Amino acid sequence: MSEERYDFVVFGASGFTGQFVVDEVARVIEEEGGNLKMAIAGRSMEKLQKVLKESSQRTGLTLEETPIIICDVSSQESLGEMCKQAKVVLNCVGPYRFYGEQVVKACIENSAHHIDISGEPQYLEKMQLMYSGKAREQDVYVIGACGFDSVPSDLGVAFLTQKFDGDLNSVEFFVTLHPGADGLSGNITTLESALHGFAKAGELKPLRKTLFPTPLPRSQYKIVPKSAGFNKDIDHWCLNFPGSDRAIVNRSVRFDYEVNQKRPFQVGAYIQLPSFIYMMLTVIIGFLVGILAKFSIGRSLILKYPQIFTFGVFKHGGPSKKQIETSSFSITLIGKGWKDKLTDVDAQHDTPPDSKIVVRVSGPEAGYVTTPICMVQCALTLLKEVSKDKMCGGVYTTAAIFRDTSLIDRLNKHNVKYEVITEQGPI
Incomplete structure (x- = not known):
């Protein structure tokens, strides 16, 4: 993946859960010495700017200059443009039954890893059935249920x-x-x-x-x-x-x-x-x-x-x-x-x-506390410890891909x- 990509792109950052994920990513970047880069994505510039302002107040960190990507889940073109800029997409746009597959597809086609917080078995198992082979071919990791579920x-x-x-x-x-x-x-x-x-x-x-x-x-x-x-x-x-x-x-x-x-x-x-x-x-x-x-x-x-x-x-x-x-x-x-x-x-x-x-x-x-912690730590561990030399791309559960890492x-x-x-x- 290109080094010019953002390490984390939080998609759906203005949603109820997404705003807490933004907070957690910001804290983790600070803990990691500020060497990682985040962007946030969603449909409304105004709402995303508000998220950054309020997140700055909650975390005490300066986030107003965080890059913003305008992206609509109903537009495959805009999803593709977002994914081209990401190493890992943290997808907070649900219900995933309706809005998840198109993001997974865009991530695979544009070589961005995908993490979500779905608790929807039909969606999760459908993604494994339909996209595990395609993700493997592109060396992309698709990991569902990275929140409190599960x-x-x-x-x-x-x-x-x-x-x-x-x-x-x-x-x-x-x-x-x-x-x-x-x-x-x-x-x-x-x-x-x-x-x-x-x-x-x-x-x-x-x-x-x-x-x-x-x-x-x-x-x-x-x-x-x-x-x-x-x-x-x-x-x-x-x-x-x-x-x-x-x-x-x-x-x-x-x-x-x-x-x-x-x-x-x-x-x-x-x-x-x-x-x-x-x-x-x-x-x-x-x-x-x-x-x-x-x-x-x-x-x-x-x-x-x-x-x-x-x-x-x-x-x-x-x-x-x-x-x-x-x-x-x-x-x-x-x-x-x-x-x-x-x-x-x-x-x-x-x-x-x-x-x-x-x-x-x-x-x-x-x-809204444990879920962002889990999601962001999964994304960080994926970036730092998982590679195709250890495990090829594909659609995985958290235990399957993170068992031998430092995630716990x-x-x-x-x-x-x-x-x-x-x-x-x-x-």
């Missing part, structure tokens, strides 16, 4: 596998969102992406059948995920986690099996809730929203009145400054398997799992913590 869980599972000595049978992880005094809230774009994901859930099965035609070896000691119930491992009520995390971790597991000849294991993902009543209310709300999401008029109604239909969890304008500053998250990951390791990755153990480990990933507010150490230094809670021992 760096903490995907790299958390990778961290656990590094700490587990033996053969894993399963990893189950439990996501907990910790609200501050003013509660939790999310921006409307996140809700819009989720609604369209619910509406088009039927797309996934045929897509996966094409993308993954060969099933992975299956253990006879199966985990049985409960859609709702009390989990004895963590002594809490849980629901199946509706995010993309399980799908992404499964892609990483498959990559390790097919490329690195590592034994596959089962994955379960749950959201941890404070009480039975809270769990039941969440089930009822989720059921109603899920039904409405199947119809365009229902989706429009939810997006028009998100606070009513989600009981304040999503709202226009996103969370308040106080909500962002006082919220946090944690993910508890429990790995179970065998202390003895079989030499053949396809061979099956004939006794139940006998060994267990518990690790945790924790950090600040998930959507970088995240630890930026308050997204990976730690062993219970050392490996008997179940």
Whole structure:
């Protein structure tokens, strides 16, 4: 890639999440000695100038002279011009179902790496199916889900596998969102992406059948995920986690099996809730929203009145400054398997799992603090540590491409913590 390119181009910088990504890129450039260059991109010069002014006030850094690229996601020509100026495009324009593919295509055609913060399995897996070969030919890396969806869980599972000595049978992880005094809230774009994901859930099965035609070896000691119930491992009520995390971790597991000849294991993902009543209310709300999401008029109604239909969890304008500053998250990951390791990755153990480990990933507010940290550290690690000599271009999950890099150490230094809670021992 040309040295004249900007190291980072933040596309969608004037969006709700994009403005926080701009802040984080600016901080990281300062930490790195000011030797990296950033530009921001979007449709409106006025809005982008406002972003730079407000980001300067938030970060205490002088950003008003940061280069601005005018680019419209509906114009492939303008996308191409933007990508020609970038080493890495940090794509913050969602929902990615509607606006992601054209950016991926432009990046590949113009030799810019692409990172996004999508939590949309249909989009992510479609990009792998359609563009991995083309990205490989151009030595371009396309890495999706580089925010809270799903760096903490995907790299958390990778961290656990590094700490587990033996053969894993399963990893189950439990996501907990910790609200501050003013509660939790999310921006409307996140809700819009989720609604369209619910509406088009039927797309996934045929897509996966094409993308993954060969099933992975299956253990006879199966985990049985409960859609709702009390989990004895963590002594809490849980629901199946509706995010993309399980799908992404499964892609990483498959990559390790097919490329690195590592034994596959089962994955379960749950959201941890404070009480039975809270769990039941969440089930009822989720059921109603899920039904409405199947119809365009229902989706429009939810997006028009998100606070009513989600009981304040999503709202226009996103969370308040106080909500962002006082919220946090944690993910508890429990790995179970065998202390003895079989030499053949396809061979099956004939006794139940006998060994267990518990690790945790924790950090600040998930959507607008942890997500920018993860996205920017992924981009920085990609620039500094990933090359075609180590791994050819293509479409990857974060664990697949960053497993043997310093990314976890970088995240630890930026308050997204990976730690062993219970050392490996008997179940």
